[in-house]
Amino acid sequence: xxxxxxxxxxxxxxxxxxxxxxxxxxxxxxxxxxxxxxxxxxxxxxxxxxxxxxxxxxxxxxxxxxxxxxxxxxxxxxxxxxxxxxxxxxxxxxxxxxxxxxxxxxxxxxxxxxxxxxxxxxxxxxxxxxxxxxxxxxxxxxxxxxxxxxxxxxxxxxxxxxxxxxxxxxxxxxxxxxxxxxxxxxxxxxxxxxxxxxxxxxxxxxxxxxxxxxxxxxxxxxxxxxxxxxxxxxxxxxxxxxxxxxxxxxxxxxxxxxxxxxxxxxxxxxxxxxxxxxxxxxxxxxxxxxxxxxxxxxxxxxxxxxxxxxxxxxxxxxxxxxxxxxxxxxxxxxxxxxxxxxxxxxxxxxxxxxxx
Numbered sequence: 072x073x074x075x076x077x078x079x080x081x082x083x084x085x086x087x088x089x090x091x092x093x094x095x096x097x098x099x100x101x102x103x104x105x106x107x108x109x110x111x112x113x114x115x116x117x118x119x120x121x122x123x124x125x126x127x128x129x130x131x132x133x134x135x136x137x138x139x140x141x142x143x144x145x146x147x148x149x150x151x152x153x154x155x156x157x158x159x160x161x162x163x164x165x166x167x168x169x170x171x172x173x174x175x176x177x178x179x180x181x182x183x184x185x186x187x188x189x190x191x192x193x194x195x196x197x198x199x200x201x202x203x204x205x206x207x208x209x210x211x212x213x214x215x216x217x218x219x220x221x222x223x224x225x226x227x228x229x230x231x232x233x234x235x236x237x238x239x240x241x242x243x244x245x246x247x248x249x250x251x252x253x254x255x256x257x258x259x260x261x262x263x264x265x266x267x268x269x270x271x272x273x274x275x276x277x278x279x280x281x282x283x284x285x286x287x288x289x290x291x292x293x294x295x296x297x298x299x300x301x302x303x304x305x306x307x308x309x310x311x312x313x314x315x316x317x318x319x320x321x322x323x324x325x326x327x328x329x330x331x332x333x334x335x336x337x338x339x340x341x342x343x344x345x346x347x348x349x350x351x352x353x354x355x356x357x358x359x360x361x362x363x364x365x366x367x368x369x370x371x372x373x374x375x376x377x378x379x380x381x382x383x384x385x386x387x388x389x390x391x392x393x394x395x396x397x398x399x400x401x402x403x404x405x406x407x408x409x410x411x412x413x414x415x416x417x418x419x420x421x422x423x424x425x426x427x
């Protein structure tokens with residue numbers, strides 16, 4: 072029917088707009104958090120964009136599920152508000168006739184959510200963990216940023232460079248403060264350069280500078296002037312990566328089942344199912360009295376979405392802890408929401424409600 076195609080188009084266009092708005096908000100929040108970490112030296116500035124991308128891919132299933140739910144809710148609420156539903160019911164068509172166009176819209180979205188939840192999100196989380204590990208394993212020279220103080224991983228050294236000449240591979244106006252064996256060492260140099268020996272060892276070479284060494288609070292400081300001062304860059308040991316169940320591929324979780332793996336599968340399988348059920352729940356929840364406000368219905372709908380996702384998260388935790396079986400954890404929450412869906416349809420189909 073024509074109304075089905077029109078309804079699916081309206082659902083899709085509304086969902087696209089909502090998805091863009093939610094993604095913009097999410098990226099903004101993640102960007103602010105990462106920029107604050109970058110300003111504090113916990114995250115390199117050149118890693119912000121990559122981390123934003125991984126975080127966005129990880130949250131896409133939830134964004135799509137919420138977008139499809141709100142799209143159906145807002146589109147049908149508009150029909151109530153514009154009295155289109157009055158014409159709909161006067162024509163003898165029940166509220167259940169909306170199930171078909173909603174499913175035609177929600178099922179493809181749920182398939183996309185399934186692919187993202189089962190494959191894309193675990194991959195993004197794994198890549199994010201590996202990327203952060205590589206950032207932690209970068210040597211101190213690689214973390215130098217002009218115009219900012221940087222602290223070493225062991226918190227015993229602070230270094231600063233005023234400017235970097237990338238073409239010449241040099242830094243200018245170097246300041247290094249280190250605490251060794253209870254003595255404070257301060258080194259300043261006009262220039263610095265990284266050199267690699269024939270055996271592969273890397274050295275940071277400071278040129279034309281001075282070194283001050285002594286105990287804090289004491290006056291007997293030693294001052295040494297040098298033209299060339301080389302310090303070997305100790306290579307960092309790369310530890311073995313350990314991935315949690317959230318970061319493992321779905322195939323690995325199925326091949327080597329564990330309680331944590333089954334708990335993660337409860338979430339991954341639950342997201343596409345929740346996408347379909349939420350879209351169907353939006354049909355009875357979209358009821359709006361044209362003479363009254365629609366705030367209460369919208370608040371109740373958003374609370375339903377929040378409680379639904381939190382219940383899936385609780386089921387995942389209980390399955391991981393062994394408090395709940397896999398079957399009960401996977402289908403218990405969805406069965407509860409399916410029962411709620413039936414009750415809401417019965418209430419909306421009651422003649423006393425339809426005459427309001």
